[in-house]
Amino acid sequence: MSVIHPVILCGGSGTRLWPRSRAARPKPFLDLLGGRTLFQRSLDRVGDPDRFAPPLIVAGAAHVAAIEEQAATHQGARLVVEPAARNTAPAIALAAHGLAPEDIMLVCPSDHHIADEAAFLAGVERAAQLAGEGWLVAFGIAPTEPATGYGYIRMGAPLAGGHRVDRFVEKPDRATAESFLASGDHVWNGGIFCMRAGRYREELARHRPAMAASVDEAMVGAASTGRQCHPAPAPFAAIAGESIDYAVMEKTNHAAVVSADMGWSDIGSWDAVLAARARDSDGNSTMGRADLVECRNVLVESDGPRVSAIGLEDVVIVVDGDEVLVTTRAGAQAVGRLPGASGR
Amino acid sequence: MSVIHPVILCGGSGTRLWPRSRAARPKPFLDLLGGRTLFQRSLDRVGDPDRFAPPLIVAGAAHVAAIEEQAATHQGARLVVEPAARNTAPAIALAAHGLAPEDIMLVCPSDHHIADEAAFLAGVERAAQLAGEGWLVAFGIAPTEPATGYGYIRMGAPLAGGHRVDRFVEKPDRATAESFLASGDHVWNGGIFCMRAGRYREELARHRPAMAASVDEAMVGAASTGRQCHPAPAPFAAIAGESIDYAVMEKTNHAAVVSADMGWSDIGSWDAVLAARARDSDGNSTMGRADLVECRNVLVESDGPRVSAIGLEDVVIVVDGDEVLVTTRAGAQAVGRLPGASGR
Numbered sequence: 001m002s003v004i005h006p007v008i009l010c011g012g013s014g015t016r017l018w019p020r021s022r023a024a025r026p027k028p029f030l031d032l033l034g035g036r037t038l039f040q041r042s043l044d045r046v047g048d049p050d051r052f053a054p055p056l057i058v059a060g061a062a063h064v065a066a067i068e069e070q071a072a073t074h075q076g077a078r079l080v081v082e083p084a085a086r087n088t089a090p091a092i093a094l095a096a097h098g099l100a101p102e103d104i105m106l107v108c109p110s111d112h113h114i115a116d117e118a119a120f121l122a123g124v125e126r127a128a129q130l131a132g133e134g135w136l137v138a139f140g141i142a143p144t145e146p147a148t149g150y151g152y153i154r155m156g157a158p159l160a161g162g163h164r165v166d167r168f169v170e171k172p173d174r175a176t177a178e179s180f181l182a183s184g185d186h187v188w189n190g191g192i193f194c195m196r197a198g199r200y201r202e203e204l205a206r207h208r209p210a211m212a213a214s215v216d217e218a219m220v221g222a223a224s225t226g227r228q229c230h231p232a233p234a235p236f237a238a239i240a241g242e243s244i245d246y247a248v249m250e251k252t253n254h255a256a257v258v259s260a261d262m263g264w265s266d267i268g269s270w271d272a273v274l275a276a277r278a279r280d281s282d283g284n285s286t287m288g289r290a291d292l293v294e295c296r297n298v299l300v301e302s303d304g305p306r307v308s309a310i311g312l313e314d315v316v317i318v319v320d321g322d323e324v325l326v327t328t329r330a331g332a333q334a335v336g337r338l339p340g341a342s343g344r
Numbered sequence: 345m346s347v348i349h350p351v352i353l354c355g356g357s358g359t360r361l362w363p364r365s366r367a368a369r370p371k372p373f374l375d376l377l378g379g380r381t382l383f384q385r386s387l388d389r390v391g392d393p394d395r396f397a398p399p400l401i402v403a404g405a406a407h408v409a410a411i412e413e414q415a416a417t418h419q420g421a422r423l424v425v426e427p428a429a430r431n432t433a434p435a436i437a438l439a440a441h442g443l444a445p446e447d448i449m450l451v452c453p454s455d456h457h458i459a460d461e462a463a464f465l466a467g468v469e470r471a472a473q474l475a476g477e478g479w480l481v482a483f484g485i486a487p488t489e490p491a492t493g494y495g496y497i498r499m500g501a502p503l504a505g506g507h508r509v510d511r512f513v514e515k516p517d518r519a520t521a522e523s524f525l526a527s528g529d530h531v532w533n534g535g536i537f538c539m540r541a542g543r544y545r546e547e548l549a550r551h552r553p554a555m556a557a558s559v560d561e562a563m564v565g566a567a568s569t570g571r572q573c574h575p576a577p578a579p580f581a582a583i584a585g586e587s588i589d590y591a592v593m594e595k596t597n598h599a600a601v602v603s604a605d606m607g608w609s610d611i612g613s614w615d616a617v618l619a620a621r622a623r624d625s626d627g628n629s630t631m632g633r634a635d636l637v638e639c640r641n642v643l644v645e646s647d648g649p650r651v652s653a654i655g656l657e658d659v660v661i662v663v664d665g666d667e668v669l670v671t672t673r674a675g676a677q678a679v680g681r682l683p684g685a686s687g688r
Contacts, residue, residue: 019652291683294675305666308363308682311675315656319668322649324661326670331638331655338652339635 003053004128005197006046007095007107009088010039010059010067014111016269016333018341019323020301028110029066032273034287039067042110043074045117052106056098058082058091064228076227083218083233089247090239092193093204093215094231101198104131107244109191113276115263123260126161127194135256136195136203137162138249140187141264146177149268151189151245153257165255168245187259191266193244194258200248207251214239270316270325271332274299288319297329347397348472349541350390351439351451353432354383354403354411358455360613360677362685363667364645372454373410376617378631383411386454387418389461396450400442402426402435408572420571427562427577433591434583436537437548437559438575445542448475451588453535457620459607467604470505471538479600480539480547482509482593484531485608490521493612493677495533495589497601509599512589531603535610537588538602544592551595558583614660614669615676618643632663641673 014027021027028039036044046052054076059067061081071077080094092107099105106124114120127137140153148171156166168189172180180186205212214235221232249255265272274297277285284292288302293310300307302319309317316332318325323340335341358371365371372383380388390396398420403411405425415421424438436451443449450468458464471481484497492515500510512533516524524530549556558579565576593599609616618641621629628636632646637654644651646663653661660676662669667684679685 293678293682302668305663305668306684307668307670308679308684309670310678310682311672312659312670315670317668317670319649324646324649324651324663324668326651326653326656326659326661328655334637334654335652338637338654340650340652 002102002104004046004051004106004124004194005053005099005103006043006055007092007105008039008042008046008055008057008110009091009107010057010063010110011085011088011091015336015341017267017273018335018338019320019325020318023343024062025066026063026111027267029063029070031287032267033113033276034278037070038113038267039110040070041113042108043071043077045114045120046106046108047074051121053103054078056080056095058095060085078227078229080229080231083231083236085241086236086239087241088244089204089208089242090211090215090236092200092244093212094219094229094236096197096200097215097219098229099197101196101201103197104128105193105195105197105200107193109266111267112191113263113265113267115265115276116261119260119262123258123262124194127258129161130159130256130258131194131196131199134196134199135159135162135254136199136249136252137193137256137258138165139190139192139194140257140259141190142259142261143181143186143188146174146181147188148172148174148177150266152177152180152186153189155185155187155257155259159256162256162258165249165257168250187257188264189245190260190264193249199254203248203252203254208242208247211239211242211247269332270299270318270327270335271329274316274329346446346448348390348395348450348468348538349397349443349447350387350399351436351449352383352386352390352399352401352454353435353451354401354407354454355429355432355435359680359685361611361617362679362682363664363669364662367687368406369410370407370455371611373407373414375631376611377457377620378622381414382457382611383454384414385457386452387415387421389458389464390450390452391418395465397447398422400424400439402439404429422571422573424573424575427575427580429585430580430583431585432588433548433552433586434555434559434580436544436588437556438563438573438580440541440544441559441563442573443541445540445545447541448472449537449539449541449544451537453610455611456535457607457609457611459609459620460605463604463606467602467606468538471602473505474503474600474602475538475540475543478540478543479503479506479598480543480593480596481506481537481600481602483534483536483538484601484603485534486603486605487525487530487532490518490525491532492516492518492521494610496521496524496530497533499529499531499601499603503600506600506602509593509601512594531601532608533589534604534608537593543598547592547596547598552586552591555583555586555591613676614643614662614671614679615673618660618673 154166155163217235218231283297289306358365498510499507561579562575627641633650
């Protein structure tokens with residue numbers, strides 16, 4: 001059994017985790033759950049050298065310093081520096097260029113949380129098996145609520161270890177999400193994919209030939225220094241950005257889905273951060289100096305000042321430099337719309 | 345009609361208004377309500393030169409600088425510097441020494457709020473009338489709730505403009521407070537007193553002769569510089585501290601009470617601060633930079649950092665240097681018991 005090649009994508013802004021997450025310090029590189037950052041946890045999960053090759057990281061130039069610092073213990077990691085942000089389809093194509101056609105890629109975001117790593121790794125085995133047979137495999141998350149913030153995948157005919165994809169569905173409204181939950185055959189699109197590098201390039205060339213050609217051109221003109229690869233900026237910048245979901249997964253007739261119940265969270269808000277964190281018997285979780293009195297399900301994050309709280313329930317308090325955020329857990333979804341989160 | 349001599353007492357710590365109120369910056373000298381501090385408002389209320397003499401301020405040495413700064417516009421104000429904190433009975437005796445025996449004193453705390461100044465001034469006229477007849481007059485506040493945090497006064501036989509005091513009652517338990525509210529003849533003890541200076545000294549000498557003698561001794565040895573009087577420290581420090589309520593008002597058989605409905609608040613907690621503040625149509629009130637989204641009855645005070653809040657109701661947020669307080673309005677009573685409020 002050949003090793004699997006992790007491709008770690010570092011993108012996204014995460015304005016809903018403001019004020020901790022800011023443009024210069026995005027979500028993957030924050031210690032949100034205690035001890036290791038989301039990026040480091042993403043590397044750790046695929047760190048078993050018996051099963052995985054060293055990771056291939058794809059990120060923008062702004063994050064190279066953070067990556068070099070946080071990936072220091074992952075020997076052999078390579079880094080492809082995106083000349084511009086063009087969404088996931090081109091980013092994954094850059095990574096595919098750095099692998100042999102038969103190599104199996106496991107594409108992972110670096111800003112999600114997976115509580116049950118054993119379930120994740122079992123899913124990886126099933127996905128790798130299907131990928132070896134030529135399938136482009138998405139990871140489906142068994143839904144636990146009628147979420148309207150995720151894309152869904154409808155599972156079709158069964159395959160060994162998974163299903164064919166019947167169709168991808170955009171973020172639904174509430175009623176549709178409830179019908180998906182009731183149906184039992186819809187899963188959340190977890191943004192994790194597994195396929196042979198050559199198969200991805202073939203399908204991209206078929207469905208997005210201009211994009212594939214531009215990526216080829218950018219890689220022909222790439223400059224490599226040590227373990228860093230810098231694709232040529234001009235052809236890459238000319239690409240119209242598109243996600244792998246749109247550009248490839250929805251178009252190919254070799255899409256499969258592997259369903260995994262692995263305690264997945266996109267850590268999409270402070271509410272999700274609290275849900276993923278270790279908590280005390282009152283459901284509270286604190287980082288930094290905090291004194292809580294008669295509080296339940298309260299999250300406190302402070303980078304310096306002491307936070308004293310009395311009588312709060314289901315509230316998030318974040319102190320970061322010259323910004324203080326106090327929100328109900330329900331209101332945490334709206335953090336990205338605050339003046340501060342958009343730099344005003 | 346002779347002028348009334350205001351005696352402004354500056355004492356107390358106000359730990360329930362932590363973190364804004366701290367030992368070096370106590371409650372009277374804070375801008376809690378917008379524009380003027382509680383101390384300045386106390387001076388302003390008795391600032392009409394046709395009715396009031398310049399004020400006589402009694403305070404500890406630690407607050408002389410704040411008083412000189414904040415009382416600068418009140419010409420002719422005099423200051424008696426307490427050599428030690430010994431509660432109100434000796435403090436008022438120091439002030440009485442600085443007045444003629446026939447002078448009518450109006451003793452006012454400097455950390456309360458009175459919303460209806462006309463009602464206050466009308467009460468002062470009634471109290472001064474009774475004081476002129478030899479009564480020692482307390483101000484009673486018509487209770488609006490069964491508060492357990494205040495002393496009560498039971499009103500006795502009617503007098504012109506007031507009542508005799510039947511008795512003073514310590515802070516009651518809840519059931520007792522409810523019976524007081526239902527009775528209609530109990531009022532809150534507002535901590536405001538009016539009497540002739542000579543009558544106060546007579547009654548103090550009768551009921552607390554040792555205290556009166558020590559105050560006399562301290563004033564004989566006093567050093568005066570400009571408008572400041574510094575009583576001799578040794579005899580004053582030897583006094584056993586006691587309030588005017590215990591030492592004089594409960595003992596004399598010339599205690600009267602004038603009831604006033606004047607929008608009184610002791611600003612005893614952040615909840616009371618919010619109640620006394622000008623608010624917007626959602627009931628919110630902010631000082632400093634604040635962005636509120638879907639908030640109701642929220643108080644924000646910040647000395648620098650921006651506070652962003654979402655979805656909160658009946659919550660107080662105070663940012664002060666390296667301390668951040670977030671409490672429900674109901675929990676605000678417990679602020680004084682926080683580690684931070686006691687300097688830990």
